[in-house]
Amino acid sequence: MAKPYLHEAWYQAAWSDELSEMGSLTRTLLGMPVLLTRGSNGGIAALVDRCPHRFVPLSRGRFDGELVTCGYHGLVFDSAGQCVRNPHGPITERARIRSFPAVERYGRVWLWFGDPDCADSAMIPDLSFLDPLPASAVAHSYMSVETNWLLIVDNLLDLTHSDYVHPAFGDFVTDAEMTVDESKDGLSVGWIARDQETPHIYRANLPSDRSDIWLRSNWLTPSTIVVGTGATAPGSEPEWSLWSLHGITPESETRSHYFFGFARDFNLADADFTLLMQNAGTAAFVNEDKPILEAQQMRVGEADLFDLDPLVLPSDRGAVLARRRLRKLISAQPV
Amino acid sequence: MAKPYLHEAWYQAAWSDELSEMGSLTRTLLGMPVLLTRGSNGGIAALVDRCPHRFVPLSRGRFDGELVTCGYHGLVFDSAGQCVRNPHGPITERARIRSFPAVERYGRVWLWFGDPDCADSAMIPDLSFLDPLPASAVAHSYMSVETNWLLIVDNLLDLTHSDYVHPAFGDFVTDAEMTVDESKDGLSVGWIARDQETPHIYRANLPSDRSDIWLRSNWLTPSTIVVGTGATAPGSEPEWSLWSLHGITPESETRSHYFFGFARDFNLADADFTLLMQNAGTAAFVNEDKPILEAQQMRVGEADLFDLDPLVLPSDRGAVLARRRLRKLISAQPV
Amino acid sequence: MAKPYLHEAWYQAAWSDELSEMGSLTRTLLGMPVLLTRGSNGGIAALVDRCPHRFVPLSRGRFDGELVTCGYHGLVFDSAGQCVRNPHGPITERARIRSFPAVERYGRVWLWFGDPDCADSAMIPDLSFLDPLPASAVAHSYMSVETNWLLIVDNLLDLTHSDYVHPAFGDFVTDAEMTVDESKDGLSVGWIARDQETPHIYRANLPSDRSDIWLRSNWLTPSTIVVGTGATAPGSEPEWSLWSLHGITPESETRSHYFFGFARDFNLADADFTLLMQNAGTAAFVNEDKPILEAQQMRVGEADLFDLDPLVLPSDRGAVLARRRLRKLISAQPV
Incomplete structure (x- = not known):
């Protein structure tokens, strides 16, 4: 029987250098498809890699350094998962994607899979001894x-x-x-x-x-x-x-x-x-x-x-x- | 959970030209293995592709333009699925295979997967606008x-x-x-x-x-x-x-x-x-x-x-x- | 639904010549991974191919003609499945592997998968007519x-x-x-x-x-x-x-x-x-x-x-x- 994962924790999702500027990467983590992006401002974001409309992976669409456009019907989402453009009608309450708190530290990208309100970056494993190297x-x-x-x-x-x-x-x-x-x-x-x-x-x-x-x-x-x-x-x-x-x-x-x-x-x-x-x-x-x-x-x-x-x-x-x-x-x- | 198919309907099973004269074709349709044949008289028949005796696919046997012979023990079936020769004994009530009503129209082979008594060819999708082309x-x-x-x-x-x-x-x-x-x-x-x-x-x-x-x-x-x-x-x-x-x-x-x-x-x-x-x-x-x-x-x-x-x-x-x-x-x- | 196997029986596990002297062979039999070995004395042994410690296949370890050493943490077992060396502590009651009664006869290796106390080699299928050939x-x-x-x-x-x-x-x-x-x-x-x-x-x-x-x-x-x-x-x-x-x-x-x-x-x-x-x-x-x-x-x-x-x-x-x-x-x- 499938056992529950420990969601309330930080996991390494990638090496920092796997995400070039304006780059993206899709990876299944804890059974969940995740789209990782690095914005043109250098920041990392992580969204469920699945458009809420027709469930096509967003990784099949386009990331322009700020926004992700779904490749199927053109819905556009920001790095927080909020729909910011719907070519087919109003942007309703439900037009959003789950995002994961993401922190880049020690050359690693860390994601939190639990309740976002509990995501405390102080809980990221302490690898600070690496910093001076x-x-x-x-x-x-x-x-x-x-x-x-x-x-x-x-x-x-x-x-x-x-x-x-x-x-x-x-x-x-x-x-x-x-x-x-x-x-x-x-x-x-x-x-x-x-x-x-x-x-x-x-x-x-x-x-x-x-x-x-x-x-x-x-x-x-x-x-x-x-x-x-x-x-x-x-x-x-x-x-x-x-x-x-x-x-x-x-x-x-x-x-x-x-x-x-x-x-x-x-x-x-x-x-x-x-x-x-x-x-x-x-x-x-x-x-x-x-x-x-x-x-x-x-x-x-x-x-x-x-x-x-x-x-x-x-x-x-x-x-x-x-x-x-x-x-x-x-x-x-x-x- | 597997959802039931809509069986009471006509589906395209093949293009007409996939079945040459005396040709046959096996294809899984609605989860069911189906053997399609075109007889030497040009008519299309469709049987469950599975001998009722030992469940070997009939498509591994031989079709002579009229009859299908199972390749394992030689039982012979006609295009309606009725056993017409059993080399090993009498032909009993149960020596038959389910057949599907088949109609060829608009260059397509259509099969009905529901109750054969309800198979009304008037329900085949109307593509008659293609006929004059x-x-x-x-x-x-x-x-x-x-x-x-x-x-x-x-x-x-x-x-x-x-x-x-x-x-x-x-x-x-x-x-x-x-x-x-x-x-x-x-x-x-x-x-x-x-x-x-x-x-x-x-x-x-x-x-x-x-x-x-x-x-x-x-x-x-x-x-x-x-x-x-x-x-x-x-x-x-x-x-x-x-x-x-x-x-x-x-x-x-x-x-x-x-x-x-x-x-x-x-x-x-x-x-x-x-x-x-x-x-x-x-x-x-x-x-x-x-x-x-x-x-x-x-x-x-x-x-x-x-x-x-x-x-x-x-x-x-x-x-x-x-x-x-x-x-x-x-x-x-x-x- | 999986049906139970008949365990209380002798099955051919290998041809004799598949096991050279001091040779071994892993094969899944009745759903069970089995390690077959031929000792330097010529005798055949059969163990569940799975170390009781960390469940790594013993076939990934080493067989020296008498003893099997697990390749992960070095536990050593004899041909009866008894642990005879534990580099990490005492040899406890549970430090043993299930073994299967094995008999070599008619150029075949036979294993018994039921209660070992019931393993009667007289029940091995009689192929003695082959002996004089x-x-x-x-x-x-x-x-x-x-x-x-x-x-x-x-x-x-x-x-x-x-x-x-x-x-x-x-x-x-x-x-x-x-x-x-x-x-x-x-x-x-x-x-x-x-x-x-x-x-x-x-x-x-x-x-x-x-x-x-x-x-x-x-x-x-x-x-x-x-x-x-x-x-x-x-x-x-x-x-x-x-x-x-x-x-x-x-x-x-x-x-x-x-x-x-x-x-x-x-x-x-x-x-x-x-x-x-x-x-x-x-x-x-x-x-x-x-x-x-x-x-x-x-x-x-x-x-x-x-x-x-x-x-x-x-x-x-x-x-x-x-x-x-x-x-x-x-x-x-x-x-």
């Missing part, structure tokens, strides 16, 4: 994955999978110490693997052949995950120097938009290193995670995995707590 | 459209869409005067655009640079639409000189057979002009209407558009009345 | 058919279809005498066509230009069918000399695994003749039966054919009795 030190990409969005969240809250799915990244996570900390905004799962042989991919920035390796998945409701990693001389305090960034937005119950990015705070000007990091990460996500996640979806089907009575392991603690929190948030939604 | 002045074509059949009827009863979907045909319809006239056989929506600059495609046959342009969609239940157009010197009485002809037959709730044709009553011998007209019309229907209709279907899904509470405009009047009439006819059907 | 006299193949498994059983219990579907094999079955004999293990439908012109494909082994032709479909519950044929001098006792062997295992309600083979007990060393026989038979099944069976499935849809009130002919007697027997066996299953 120059463009040469960040990168991002996208893939569509035929899997339920929660299976991706699970994946990222149990990084022990890396030892088996991404063996090129080493195999130190399973035996690391794991801690889980809940917070107001979500929760954080940390791993510390002490006194390891420094894995090859960390060598560039590491002091020695042996190091403590730090990993942390910081989940911000509903579906942003910041994976930080760092390596320090054995016995030192943690330092976070390399991040992968994950925004997962349900398209439907069985397909997800997966926005992923990379950032670091060392070697900031080295765009070649950024490209290397992006290529390695993208290869891992596309070639190694995606097939697993889609095969998993085939076995889980339309059910909620946790309704199928899976074996729960200690390493699932973060994922279990996150799903429990999401269930509570969904139950608390206005009907 | 020579072959050089008519043309026809076909496309399968992944959309509900009523969305195509709607399309043709609100020709203001032409201004937005077919801009090459001019943009005079929205501002024209619209009239709707109901009749025993259906209804007619007319538009008159006075004192227009004569659009390019009408120039060949027009008296002057300015003209009154006449348009009329004549809907004949359940799904034949004759679109007539003409242009006259400003202030004259209407003259109809050019027609597009539309027969829409549901394949399923979400896919339709769209038979379309062209005719005119001037310049009758000019087959090149006919070809030009056919090419322009086909391009408009295939390249411009079809994508809109299929995108619309994606948004409407399995629902009836009018159950989704669409915004209704004055220009929808013809379509609204037609759908209302169809609902009444469907309700009045024997269960 | 040398490899040069047998052959086998496989196809996936998009049809309900019972439609294939029906097909094989009414060989009159051969006269219409496989005309190259002659057309003597319809007019042959048919007998049906029920037995403890299933039932047998026999046909004897007396004093026939010997069909071309039988000439190699026949005494004369005219002969009695014997055919028999021996159905062994639930879905093994041995089709024997022979030809004798007119008036002689039957001799069976040529067999086609059919194992049908449901993949889903609408798709089936069809394992078919060929055998004979004359001309035993002639591998070229075997190849000829295999090619002719395979061509008939793939090019002639498969399209009919799949077209039939399209017309039957998700329903049970016998719920659609088909016309039943005397030639259906074997199929009707077999389906009746299967219904009884299914009803008698523990819920």
Whole structure:
């Protein structure tokens, strides 16, 4: 049975650079067709991609940088969804389209799918640590994955999978110490693997052949995950120097938009290193995670995995707590 | 939820020339697989395309110009659906296939899907105005459209869409005067655009640079639409000189057979002009209407558009009345 | 509505030679994903192809000839489905996978899908007549058919279809005498066509230009069918000399695994003749039966054919009795 989405939340709908000036983009989000536009003033708007008259997608019409004209009978709507021109008669009360509160922040377009009066941009996941980083030190990409969005969240809250799915990244996570900390905004799962042989991919920035390796998945409701990693001389305090960034937005119950990015705070000007990091990460996500996640979806089907009575392991603690929190948030939604 | 079809009606099942002598054709109509045959005597027959024994399509068997032999176990049926040979035993009462009353008229094959005793060929939509026209002045074509059949009827009863979907045909319809006239056989929506600059495609046959342009969609239940157009010197009485002809037959709730044709009553011998007209019309229907209709279907899904509470405009009047009439006819059907 | 499978039965899951030493194979059987493995000791095991932890297919992991390691988080299972290594914590009671009793016999892998305590290998269909035949006299193949498994059983219990579907094999079955004999293990439908012109494909082994032709479909519950044929001098006792062997295992309600083979007990060393026989038979099944069976499935849809009130002919007697027997066996299953 279809489970309700968590609507009262901000989701990443696109990367900012997917919308050029006066550009538009149609994308199904939480089961809803959405037309995203960037006006000639640079502002982002989001409307249900469906004319209220004959239900033709507005994305088949024309956006002139300010107004959207339906391609079927020429009704014109502004960025708030209000009909501003009806060639066929008066503009009545009902001549409007639902719009979604939209905020552009951290190079991402965020949409709120709940009651617009409750759309508080302070609830957008805080990625402000990215703000000081120059463009040469960040990168991002996208893939569509035929899997339920929660299976991706699970994946990222149990990084022990890396030892088996991404063996090129080493195999130190399973035996690391794991801690889980809940917070107001979500929760954080940390791993510390002490006194390891420094894995090859960390060598560039590491002091020695042996190091403590730090990993942390910081989940911000509903579906942003910041994976930080760092390596320090054995016995030192943690330092976070390399991040992968994950925004997962349900398209439907069985397909997800997966926005992923990379950032670091060392070697900031080295765009070649950024490209290397992006290529390695993208290869891992596309070639190694995606097939697993889609095969998993085939076995889980339309059910909620946790309704199928899976074996729960200690390493699932973060994922279990996150799903429990999401269930509570969904139950608390206005009907 | 699947809505009942209007079975008590004549639908176009094929163009006459799709069935050569001793030829056959299988096509799903109103959700039903139908085998159409043309006997060696020229007559058309229509049977459910499914052997009553093991449900194999008869279209996988053999038609010899008179009898159909099932390809699985050799049962033989005549054009009325009666089993006339059973190699495996006696011919029992139940050894027969449902047949549909079939009439060939106006170069079209018409089938009746209701109670055969009520099949009155006088109810076939009257296209007798086509009879005097020579072959050089008519043309026809076909496309399968992944959309509900009523969305195509709607399309043709609100020709203001032409201004937005077919801009090459001019943009005079929205501002024209619209009239709707109901009749025993259906209804007619007319538009008159006075004192227009004569659009390019009408120039060949027009008296002057300015003209009154006449348009009329004549809907004949359940799904034949004759679109007539003409242009006259400003202030004259209407003259109809050019027609597009539309027969829409549901394949399923979400896919339709769209038979379309062209005719005119001037310049009758000019087959090149006919070809030009056919090419322009086909391009408009295939390249411009079809994508809109299929995108619309994606948004409407399995629902009836009018159950989704669409915004209704004055220009929808013809379509609204037609759908209302169809609902009444469907309700009045024997269960 | 989905109908329950007969689980309390042995089904062919694979040909033995599909599983090389230390090899594995994933296949959906009776709606269930199954991982088949052949250990380094040669033994066959069958597990649900789904890790109990996160439901990822084990077939995406690794089989080392003894143990299966899940590719997602590294849990390790033995051939009985018991978890023998959990890198993430203790091995709890529930850390196990359902396994299926598996027996290799007659070059086939057989699985039991019911209560393991009831898995009696004496119930495996008896094909021991094949044991003495040398490899040069047998052959086998496989196809996936998009049809309900019972439609294939029906097909094989009414060989009159051969006269219409496989005309190259002659057309003597319809007019042959048919007998049906029920037995403890299933039932047998026999046909004897007396004093026939010997069909071309039988000439190699026949005494004369005219002969009695014997055919028999021996159905062994639930879905093994041995089709024997022979030809004798007119008036002689039957001799069976040529067999086609059919194992049908449901993949889903609408798709089936069809394992078919060929055998004979004359001309035993002639591998070229075997190849000829295999090619002719395979061509008939793939090019002639498969399209009919799949077209039939399209017309039957998700329903049970016998719920659609088909016309039943005397030639259906074997199929009707077999389906009746299967219904009884299914009803008698523990819920």
